[in-house]
Amino acid sequence: MSDSHELSRRDFIKVTTGIVGGLIGAIIGLPSVYYLIAPALREGGKEAWIPIGKFEDMQIGVPYPFSFTRVQVNGWERTASSFGGYAVRKSDDPNDLFILNSRCTHLACTVNWSAEAEAFLCPCHDAKFSIAGEVLDGPPPRALDVYEEHRVTEEGIIEIFFKES
Numbered sequence: 001m002s003d004s005h006e007l008s009r010r011d012f013i014k015v016t017t018g019i020v021g022g023l024i025g026a027i028i029g030l031p032s033v034y035y036l037i038a039p040a041l042r043e044g045g046k047e048a049w050i051p052i053g054k055f056e057d058m059q060i061g062v063p064y065p066f067s068f069t070r071v072q073v074n075g076w077e078r079t080a081s082s083f084g085g086y087a088v089r090k091s092d093d094p095n096d097l098f099i100l101n102s103r104c105t106h107l108a109c110t111v112n113w114s115a116e117a118e119a120f121l122c123p124c125h126d127a128k129f130s131i132a133g134e135v136l137d138g139p140p141p142r143a144l145d146v147y148e149e150h151r152v153t154e155e156g157i158i159e160i161f162f163k164e165s
């Protein structure tokens, strides 16, 4: 009688130890497994509103340069890409402006505004674009691209809607 009682007590301790051990293993192990596989499940943001500057800092008719970096997450791989452009304010109305992409439409070099030439100049193959982005000279097949959507925050910050293409 006392032997069978001892045996069942031993079995009980074994089972209990197994359950408690399993629970501890799960509590410790699951976060570690999640930590390891989470990057593979995550997708980098492809769209976002990007602040480019204060409207009050932009002068009418003077291209206002800006740049930003986007990090694309693809599994464990992170790729940083740089983008930029110029906001051209036309009046006191914060919605009355256009925003050009500074990537040359020929072979994607970065164009720079030249106050002296009153044009955007591309250093790679000497292209020239007007303040509105139209091709004035050189090999580019079309005008500079435009960031289509923008908005003004309550703090007067201009934001563009960026979409990964």
Ligand code: FES
Pocket (backbone or CB within 6 Å): 104, 105, 106, 107, 108, 109, 122, 123, 124, 125, 126, 127, 138, 139, 140
């Ligand atoms: S990349 Fe701009 S002119 Fe060729």
